[in-house]
Amino acid sequence: MTYNAGKPPEKITSFKQLRVWQKARGLAVYIYEVTKDFPSDERFGLTSQIRRSATSVAANVAEGFSRGGQKDKIRFYHIALGSLTETLSHAFISNDLHFIKDRELGIIEVEITDLHKMLNSLIKNAPERKA
DSSP: OOOOTTSOOOOOOSGGGOHHHHHHHHHHHHHHHHHTTSOGGGTTTHHHHHHHHHHHHHHHHHHHHHOSSHHHHHHHHHHHHHHHHHHHHHHHHHHHTTSSOHHHHHHHHHHHHHHHHHHHHHHHTOOOOOO
């Protein structure tokens, strides 16, 4: 969203404009990058689980944005929060197993902390969609 002096902010018309969605998308891409070298026997285990939970954050923000009712929006944003927490849990376990380096875990923690705050703000301020 762009703010110009003397002009009202642009109206957000797409989930793609939401900073929280953009950041969640970035987290999912990062998770894919750090998991590409996980052991092959984890392909259907931890690799799949952390990737699915990370992509679920962005997907649920997008779906929540499209919902008209405030309760429905908030429900999807809460699901995104749950997926975010799940991603962090998988990241800790991956670090314990030495699949993710400490530095990578630190980046993931910072991103998830920021996303958590952004999602809580989105939940608190979820508007009713006008038809």
